[in-house]
Amino acid sequence: MNQPREDRIEFLIELEPAQVMAQYRSGQVTRRDLSKLFAALGLTAALGPTIGRSPALAQSNELTMIVWEGYSSDSLRIPWEEANDATVEATFASTGDEMFAAMQGSGGTTYDMVSASSDLPQRLYDAGLLMEIDPTKLTNYPDLYEQFQKPPYITFDEKLFGVNFAWGPTILLYNPDEIAEAPTSWNALLDEQYSGRITTWNYPLQIGQYALLLDPKPEDPFLLDDEQLAQVKDLLVQQRPLIRKYWDLGGEVAELFQNGEVVIGDGWSWITLQIQGSNGSIAEASPEEGVTGWSDSWCISSEAANPELALKWADYMIGPEGQMGVIENLNYSITNSKVVETLPTEVREQLRMTDVPAEYAKIHMWKFIPNYDKWVQVWQEATAS
Amino acid sequence: MAIAAAVQASSLKGAGRLNLGPLGLLAAPMAWMSFFYLAPLALLLVHAFWSVDYLTIDRTFTLANIQTVIDNPLYRTVLVRTFLIAAAVTLTDIVLAFPIAFYIAKRVTRHRELLLMLVVFPLWSSYLVRAFAWKTILGTNGILNSFLLTTGIVNEPVSAFLYSKTGMYITFCQVWLPFMILPLFTILDRMPSSLLEAASDLGGNWWQTFRRIILPLSLPGLLAGSLSVFSLTMGDYITPSLIGGSPGTELIGGIIADQFGIANNWPLGAALILPVLAIVSVFLLLANRAGALGRGEPG
């Protein structure tokens, strides 16, 4: 620490990036030193022939991703960062649409990875934004249940474009202090007695969830004809005046419950954990009409700055550490059969993993919707009034 | 670059008074504004006549988007609603701005600067945070409801303050208010006090003085302020998202933003901008004619 600053920067420039990062982590190098170093390198780069390119150091060990909330929780991210001398820069998206827009807006250069749910990869693939994944490079890949190794939503032209690592349902959340008996139907979200105290996710894909209420119930709530769409729209229009707020991000749902703005809504287990974490009252219910759900995969951008690093992250997330992290941080179901086998029975029961293929099949998983523009239109019109 | 050519021609005529020709001075700003503002704006307008085919933009001319904007009741409803809220906010801010602007301009002798600074200061803090603060104030268990409950004005919390159009209206009125006060103050400050005294000496009561003299004379300031407040409300999607109940569809700004940010339908987004552009431009032209856009040039 006694070395004069300028000398130290010169010294740092000579080091390998990984060494610099190691020194930074161990506290030998301060953040200020680092930024000076970057400035020095940036200056060198700008003066040199590589004008306009970021210095390699700044990028080589940074992984940028656009994800659902919770997938970059500290306890998931930090061990991996330390093991790989890398940093994860995560941005939260509120919908798959937002992920798509963020990926497409920059032609895939902004984010190296995206935690795509089962509806999204098709669109990303069609837009040429996905990189093929070689499963032989993933050490944990053989441990995945067979159904998660090459599922249709990440397999295009026989090639693999994602690493399926988590799944789960969208469920009913309610405040047990206000609602004594657990609701059993999605109709609770259209119940007059909760008028002005209901929240629902602001996402056209949610039409599928409300389609479960139609009579007769569509075989697949994500394949609706125009008439069925119109029926769902009627439901949504009827629901509109009862809604306190259409939520965008999971953290917002937690806030709505805790500030006493709502007593019932839809959401995911991660939200439940958030509210419980700050001592709020919350309970989950699984309606009898069935549930919609998601199956999430790590997809890599075709323009990813460092695909190798992205693969490492994906591999980590389907390995024992990552999979346990998914359970602990998010309460979501996982895809690695070896890890599932190590779980205590009550966890397996609670997370629908006593018989994974059978229980997975019960959830209406999100899927690519061919007439999605119509869904968007219906959703906008229904929520606008 | 016709303008630039014209500028050059005129600078030759005017040679002698200036040795730096206006062309020289204007070249850089003109180039910047043309390239980074006019060209993008033109491109945006062109987008309105294209269409989107799944993931790609189809560049064949079509009026389909314009047709959608006109025909679809959703966009009509939201446009009208946005216009009405913007108008209501503008009128409210005029009413709120007048006393304070008049007070600082004409009644205060000491601490004028300080009082004016106090009007400006909220602009220097974050707009996002000011809008967000209203969430805390207007919530079901928020400050306003607690106040109303303890004073016995209401018996149970009013939920209509937050996640509602009322909430957006209140928030807009507050966040944009300084934009109304400032131009109004400037114009009132320049209004000769003798005029007001003469009016009252002639026996006019304050209302007559206000209506016959102050109001007409402060029109440019009023228009300048109104233009700001109105235009800011017309394009906003932040407040609807924080304070409104249906973030994406409360106001037209949200719908436009979603077309670009989420729905990935840039042509429709561009077409939705046209009516906003038209309304604001009409306002702008009116304000310009009334001399509200700065006094840097004659006419």
Add this chain to the structure above:
Amino acid sequence: MTARSAGALMAETVAPAALPLRPATRKRGGPWLGIASAIVYLFLYVPLFVVVLYSFSATKVNAWPIQGYTLDWYRELMVDDDIQESARLSVTVGLIAAAVAVVLGTLAAFALDRSTFPGKPAFRFFVVMPIVLPGIVTGVAMLSFFSMLGWPLSKWTIIVGHATFCITLILNNVVARLGQLPRSLDEASADLGAPPGRTFWRVTFPLVRPAILAGAILAFTLSFDEVIVTFFLTGRDKTLPLLIWGRLRQGISPEINAAATVIIVVSLAGVLLSNRLSKQTTFGG
């Protein structure tokens, strides 16, 4: 974007160059005007008080009354690398955008003040547009433009977006000041034999400098607070408002309140500084 319009349309009042002391009109109408003004001031300031107050709240829940007080959020703020990084980015963007705008805006202001040319009213009209049209228009227009050119979105695209509306601010500020200067000053200087260059640097520029400075500070502040244009023009970089926006959407508030309180205090310093600067070079006060 927030503060853009006011600045544009009546810029010189935003950093008022020492208001001349004027006799007030004879008092009439009792105290009502003062009371009405006080209420409006209260309305303006209530949200700011709330922000500052809740930055000390011990719970995350925004309920009234506050359950307990803490400095934790400030401590968290101090170790929050993301916020600090965003703040640095915002400062960089603001400084560069303001610098670009000062050069281009001042040039344009002189051109407008010192000459007449065909199309001048049109140019004057066109140059206020970036500030008068809603920010969303500027944002998406530039987004589609950069996308067509194939320019990747980055810090630089944000800077271009900010500089464009900042030009208008500087321009209006300087034009207003030039309009107040008697033309005879230039003529006197010329009559005394000073070459035009010297007249500019020795006479005109010093007189205009406060307006440029005030405009630059304003431009910086507005850039620092801009959300809407930035939202469309950013790549992976997050300016402070974008970061705040992201967190507010997630319902994370106390630390944001602390950050906002810091911003309020810093801006207060900025306001006082700007006021001081414009005072120094004018007719006392």
